[in-house]
Amino acid sequence: MDRPVIEEIGPDGRALLKGEQSGLDKIRKPPLPRPNTKWVGGYKVGQGGFGLASAWILVDTNTSKPIDQVVIKDTFEPVWNSTEDKGMYKYIYRQLVNKGLDFGASLGHAPGKAPAKDRFFKEAYMHGVMTTTDPDEDFYTVPLWGYARRKTNMFEYNLWRLYMPLFDCRDLRSLVGVHKDANRRIPEPFLWYTLDCLMEAAILMEKSPRELLNSGNEDVIVVFDMKLENIFLASPDQSKSFPIYPRPYIADLGGACLTAPDDPLNTSNSLPFQYTKQWEAPEMWRPGTPPKGERQSEPILPTEALRGSCTNVWQIGRVLQQLMILEENPMEIGFDSECTPAQMEAMTYESGKSVPYPDSYYSDDLRGFVRECLQFIPEARPTPENIVSRIKILGPLYYKGMDIFGSDAWMQTKERQNAAKPKTTTPLAPSPAGVQQAREYTRAWSKKAKDRFLQLAEFPDSDLLIQWASDRNGRLWRYTDPDRDIVDRHGNPIDDLEYRYCVNCAKNVDADMHFCPKPVPGFGGEGGFGNGGGGGFGGGKDGVRGVGFGGTGGGGFGGAGDGGSGVPPANLGYDGAGDGGPVFGGTGYGGPGPGYGGPGSGYTGPGCGVLGPVNGAPPPQPPQTGGFHGFNPAAQSFHF
Known part of the structure; x- marks a missing residue:
């Protein structure tokens, strides 16, 4: 095909x-x-x-x-x-x-x-x-x-x-594109949140197969094709942590593999995974066939290097790296056995960056996590559990309150603070800009939570908000808007x-491109067009007769032949004069003007045309060729 x-x-x-x-x-x-x-x-x-x-x-x-x-x-x-x-x-x-x-x-x-x-x-x-x-x-x-x-x-x-x-907020790739277009960095609290969520997913990729399958204690799911466009974003959930940020989910596990340290396919580096070259961890790399005249690269890691949670960790680090530098399409890293591990690790930071990295915009702790994940030697990388445990300690230093902003607990605290103010205090009025921004991150909240939040009239700093792709998400949001019919x-x-x-x-x-090959029951099917006459409208279901309109004949319009009777169960009648319609041709002659109908392209129909008055016109001319046949219903090619 x-x-x-x-x-x-x-x-x-x-x-x-x-x-x-x-x-x-x-x-x-x-x-x-x-x-x-x-x-x-x-x-x-x-x-x-x-x-x-x-x-x-x-x-x-x-x-x-x-x-x-x-x-x-x-x-x-x-x-x-x-x-x-x-x-x-x-x-x-x-x-x-x-x-x-x-x-x-x-x-x-x-x-x-x-x-x-x-x-x-x-x-x-x-x-x-x-x-x-x-x-x-x-x-x-x-x-x-x-x-x-x-x-x-x-x-x-x-x-x-x-x-x-x-997932109505699209994916991380679209998020990078929107921030890049707006010349805005993605807020650091969101990156901490994303790192934590993806590492929690990596933990479950060990835990789920080991607990549920009873097949060993070292099984792990390795994603292999983790990249920005394969991490979907769900609407913010007011009942979860980081209530105003979209929630990341790893998608497209069709290229993933279930493996273990003693898996023969793993030990021989022959797991049947799918991946994207720019997101290839060092242990995923396999020597390919070089172009003619070029040398063959040797393995870049020892043969005992395995694919596992370390691979998931590397790809998560790669995702965070691209979020930091706002790069939708990173370049291939270019692993080569002629380079040292340090040189190849350095290549990871030079592949297609559009924003200098590392830089001072993000904290040393966050950039340090990314560097640890992207270490060249798999055994040198931290485990997902190690990273999650350290995020619990370090993360709150950089969350800037976004982990609870908008939650029920946060609103209760604000309501108590407002109630304790002197009654002469003028309530805050919601700012139009704040309300406009809130429409995007509260759109999936319940109406009660939205109203309660807007009444408090307290909004986060705009630098802590992500840039929403409202124009790109609009179509998906139409399907999930709780207030829309x-x-x-x-x-x-x-x-x-x-x-x-x-x-x-x-x-x-x-809806737009279908050409129905069958006539409506009770009516004939339209034939072709062009010199030689098109097929007429044939008779319909159960013997209902239809008048056939011929196409252009040699010197005029072809005659209006009688249509044949219906042919159950196909519900298609015989056609009139001219090139045949969907099923049968016809033979009718005559009509109100000079000329013959075109030749029938099929079986002869039973009805003969009725000669009409010539009214002094020239004698009929022989039929011409070149008419187009009716549509063939056999062209329908796909079905369940």
Whole structure:
């Protein structure tokens, strides 16, 4: 296949994916679908060469307001990728079933009953292991709400569906871009918060497989493709720490691996991971085939160097580094065995920086953490647990109160302070600028919390606020705004969908680019156009006859031949004169003007045209060639 599969399936194939809502009824994350709710959506939120992601909104039909959101991620995976869970992955499926995450992983088998040879999709397994069913537990990887396999006629691919939450604040890459455009640094408290969250995620990548799988005490999930665009941002949560900052979550674990120190694939540096070259840790590097005439580089680390938590730590350090220097697209580091470890470590700080690093804008402690994470020798890097324990001590020195600003405890303190003031004290009036900024970071708070916060009229220093990508986030925010209607009073989506339901094709099709190959039942299908005459409108369903309009004949308009009777069950009649329409050609002659209809391109229809008056016109001319045939319905290429 020359084109990416997502392009190969065409607009109508993509419309089928966007409009397919199977599995939504199986989601068990509160609030559960209940009476007077419905799912609305199929809004595209992302697309790549092998899949696309669509957003669905659970709507309260009494109020038309959103209750929750989910993203369905459809991925085409080549059939030669094994669907059997084996080795270190064989213990995971039972955990997915216990968490209610199997929505139909194996075609022909009930959810939870998939055979071992027919249920493995690595991205689902990795996210599923990291997903907790405890709503009060904090974790910072994108949770999995379910996965399934769909039947498709793209026989060289398996089509997998993942169900995940919608992250409406985009990702760290977009955050860097917005700050870069505004010539603003990202506030240091947010960087401490991000470092802490990502290290907590790294701890859980050790803890979750070791506790849940019972397969050893040194197993670890290594992300390998951790980068700015793979760290999503959720809306600020007023009930959590750092209430006005978006919360980071590690996404796209499809390139990750479950491994251990005694894993043969690890000890031989042959783990099947996916990664991006600019984010390659030293232990991930493998000598490639050099261009002709150039020398072959030797390994840059001892053969006993392994990939593990140390790799996650290095990539987290790389993420923090790019947040500091506002670099969206770092350059490759250029590891080479001719260089010393110190030289290669120095390269890490020289790869594509757009802002001098290190500098005095960020504290020595924060920059020191980043340097420790980016050490060249894996064993020299601190563990995630070590970093988190030290953040608890050092972090509050640099939080500047942002870890509690806007929380219930903070508001209670401010309310007590205001109550203790003399009654003659004039209350603070909210500043317009402060209110405008607050609209962005309080948008996902409850109305009660918003009103309470605005009444206090106390806002953080603007240097402590992140730059929100309001223009870029606006479309996603429309789906999550708790005060905005999702459907109109008739229950129809307010935001236009990119697909529609075609009655003739009995399926969802592209809203703009679909050309229906079938006629409406009861009417004929339009034929081609051009010299030689287009096909007429044929008869419709159950013998309803239609008048056929010919195209341009040799010297005039072709005749209006009688349409044939309908042909159940296809519901397509015979066409009139001219080049045939979707199914059959016709033979009608005559009409109100001179000339013949074009030749029929198909079987001869039963109806003959009625000769019309010539009115002194020249005699009919022989038919011309060159008409276009009607659209072939066999062109529909993709279906479930």
